[in-house]
Amino acid sequence: MKVSSCIWIIALVCVTVHLQAQFTLTNLENQLINMEEYDVEGWIIHLPSVSATLVSSGYTYGDLYTAETKTLSLAKAADQNSDLNVLANVRGSYGGVDWRRGKWGITANHEWTLDGSVAVPMETVQLLVQGNVSNDTRNTIIQPSATYQKIHRLSLGGYYAGDDGLIGAKIHLLSGVESVYTESLKIEVNAQEDFFALDFRKNIVIKSSGVINYNGRDDIEYIGGDQIFTPAPLTTNRGIGLSIYGKANLGDDLRIYGIIDDIGTIKWSRQAVTYTDQSQSSFNGIDIRDSYLRDEEYSLQDTLYSLLDIQKDVAPFTSSIGLSLLAGIQYAVSDQLSLEASYHGRSINGKLYSVADIYGRYALTDAISLSLGNRFAGKKIFNIGIGVSLCIAEKLCLVINSTNPWALGRYYDLSYGDFNLGMSYRW
Numbered sequence: 242m243k244v245s246s247c248i249w250i251i252a253l254v255c256v257t258v259h260l261q262a263q264f265t266l267t268n269l270e271n272q273l274i275n276m277e278e279y280d281v282e283g284w285i286i287h288l289p290s291v292s293a294t295l296v297s298s299g300y301t302y303g304d305l306y307t308a309e310t311k312t313l314s315l316a317k318a319a320d321q322n323s324d325l326n327v328l329a330n331v332r333g334s335y336g337g338v339d340w341r342r343g344k345w346g347i348t349a350n351h352e353w354t355l356d357g358s359v360a361v362p363m364e365t366v367q368l369l370v371q372g373n374v375s376n377d378t379r380n381t382i383i384q385p386s387a388t389y390q391k392i393h394r395l396s397l398g399g400y401y402a403g404d405d406g407l408i409g410a411k412i413h414l415l416s417g418v419e420s421v422y423t424e425s426l427k428i429e430v431n432a433q434e435d436f437f438a439l440d441f442r443k444n445i446v447i448k449s450s451g452v453i454n455y456n457g458r459d460d461i462e463y464i465g466g467d468q469i470f471t472p473a474p475l476t477t478n479r480g481i482g483l484s485i486y487g488k489a490n491l492g493d494d495l496r497i498y499g500i501i502d503d504i505g506t507i508k509w510s511r512q513a514v515t516y517t518d519q520s521q522s523s524f525n526g527i528d529i530r531d532s533y534l535r536d537e538e539y540s541l542q543d544t545l546y547s548l549l550d551i552q553k554d555v556a557p558f559t560s561s562i563g564l565s566l567l568a569g570i571q572y573a574v575s576d577q578l579s580l581e582a583s584y585h586g587r588s589i590n591g592k593l594y595s596v597a598d599i600y601g602r603y604a605l606t607d608a609i610s611l612s613l614g615n616r617f618a619g620k621k622i623f624n625i626g627i628g629v630s631l632c633i634a635e636k637l638c639l640v641i642n643s644t645n646p647w648a649l650g651r652y653y654d655l656s657y658g659d660f661n662l663g664m665s666y667r668w
Contacts, residue, residue: 284668291333299325325361361385383428388590391418406489417478417507419451445518450509480507494573502565510557520550563589619656
């Protein structure tokens with residue numbers, strides 16, 4: 242299946258209860274923004290859902306691609322003079338329920354998440370592409386990072402909704418599907434006085450569970466799955482997580498809210514391996530005599546592999562699952578119009594990905610509301626978001642919203658985008 246087809250399929254099947262979906266902070270945000278939902282007692286059923294978000298704070302694939310010649314130029318990456326930081330986050334739910342009685346409520350649901358991130362500093366790109374950094378390679382550090390993980394969350398929580406606000410928490414039983422990340426990928430490159438002489442000091446720590454099996458350069462195997470959706474909710478990789486959320490009413494018209502999500506760790510046991518290289522090595526140039534005088538084949542791959550001394554340790558390891566943050570403020574201008582500003586952050590593998598937005602909501606009727614706003618994310622200042630919410634007979638509620646939907650056709654040049662369609666039923 243073509244990549245473009247996959248992107249459109251993800252967009253068209255997004256079914257979620259989020260009113261905003263930066264980093265897909267579960268349905269907690271929807272509950273906090275719509276305080277009126279807590280005036281309704283009984284059951285609320287959250288239908289199966291999925292949501293996807295892409296954030297790139299550096300250059301994109303489109304910046305490196307020339308359509309006329311259909312070529313990809315890595316040299317353009319060095320010319321961007323910016324770091325490359327990309328986060329792709331997908332989250333779905335098999336469903337959930339809320340039960341509310343008076344000021345108290347309990348909630349339960351089953352979610353899965355997929356995170357993929359890549360961070361490459363500008364100096365690393367320039368060294369790899371141009372062979373130098375500002376014409377000086379004597380003290381250069383190559384330090385990229387990457388993360389990929391898939392996790393299930395079985396959640397149970399409760400909340401208290403009073404006249405002045407709300408406070409609640411969820412406990413998550415975490416079950417890791419697969420993971421690989423660079424705990425450290427630091428290589429110090431020091432040039433010596435001899436021509437073409439370089440010293441390398443390495444601090445490489447890569448941890449994998451169910452993704453990579455490495456036994457030498459001729460024996461590298463991908464052992465991960467090939468599906469985004471992973472049906473099995475329980476694995477041998479177990480952990481505990483926590484979400485905390487709250488909202489406060491500061492008068493009749495002003496509200497503030499916040500969420501701390503994805504607090505937790507997982508002990509990875511299934512096919513868990515740690516690969517390390519903390520050695521020093523030297524490169525003294527290429528001896529071309531074997532190739533030109535003795536007619537022997539020279540291999541650049543052999544030369545590069547000779548600089549590595551990778552050790553393999555088969556043992557369980559523990560890692561955090563990242564941290565998601567949300568803070569917002571909401572002001573009711575009138576019974577129909579409200580204004581809101583919020584900040585979303587997703588921290589993973591030491592990198593913080595941020596989105597700030599400001600938007601307004603207008604209630605056409607008691608059952609129909611429209612929203613329009615802008616999200617400050619990626620490398621672009623303007624990312625227009627639009628949305629609509631509809632409730633039928635005060636039972637079935639439908640929410641549709643999207644940011645930069647017209648740019649999905651050029652996903653390879655997209656620095657930020659999301660699309661969400663969701664439903665819930667009040668029983």
